[in-house]
Every structure is written in structure tokens, then in C-alpha cells.
Amino acid sequence: MLSSFERLLFLRRVSIFQELRDEFLVKLASAMDELSFPNNHTIFEQGEEGRSLYIVVSGRVRVHLGDRDLAFLEKGTFFGEMALFDAEPRSASVTTLEACDCLTLNQLQLIDAIEETPEIAVNVTRALSRRIRELNG
Ligand code: CMP
Secondary structure, eight states: OOOHHHHHHHHHTSGGGTTOOHHHHHHHHHHSEEEEEOTTOEEEOTTSOOOEEEEEEESEEEEEETTEEEEEEETTOEEOHHHHHHOOOOSSEEEESSOEEEEEEEHHHHHHHHHHOTHHHHHHHHHHHHHHHHHHO
């Protein structure tokens, strides 16, 4: 568990939140939920309804379609944004590769953050572009 100060320091370094005003980041930090998952735990499965975006605070997760790995994500990265943006089911499953702590943001909180700081949407788009490039090889 992070103290509220540690949570704030951590979020300050997460790339998608870089431009957020201190005041708003403090508000967001206190509203987010922190979840802990054991190793080899499926956080969600492809096809489920998606309600939250997850930020990895510690540990590593794998994004996969059944046995096929799509990506490995670690501290400071995020996942679960796609279902929030397009209101479609989860596009892939996410399973921990070790014990993991995550902070979560619901759809309303994400929209508020983007309205307050539109650069967040640009940062998310940049991360999505990078993921597509990696898929393209
Ligand atoms: P979502 O579709 O909500 O749930 C599954 C998540 O896995 C998705 O959002 C992205 O955050 C992530 N994801 C899906 N495909 C990839 C990929 N090819 N590379 C990295 N992350 C992915």
C-alpha cells in the first residue's frame, strides 16, 4: 500500500499524467482505488465489460489472447483504456506475472482528467501508437 504522498509522487512520474496540475493530481490520487493481486491472477478476461483503467504500481502483467502473449507491462504503464474509450468489451486478457499492485481510474475519472488536461488524451494516443508499432514489428 502506498501512502497518499507516495501515491502522488508515483502518479507524477506516470507518463500519461505528466501535465496534470498539482491540485488536480492530488484530487485524482485520493479518488483512485489501489488493488493488490497475487502472482498468476487474471485481472480481467477478453470479452468482459470494462469499467476501469489500471496503472501498474509494482510487479508485471502479461496482456494475452488465450496462450498468445501480446505484451508485457511493468511499473508506470497502464492498461484497460481501450474498453473505456470505445465502450466495447475487453480486447484481451491481463494476467499477473508476479504479485502486482495497481491503481485504478474509472471512466468518469478518466473523462474528468482529460477535460481538465487534454494532453492526457495525446499521451494515451502516443502510447497506443507505440503499441501498434510494436505489433507491426
Ligand atoms: P482493453 O481492451 O480495455 O482491455 C485489454 C487491454 O490490454 C487493452 O484495453 C489494452 O490496454 C491492452 N492491450 C490490448 N492489446 C494490446 C497490445 N497489443 N499491446 C499492449 N497492450 C494491449
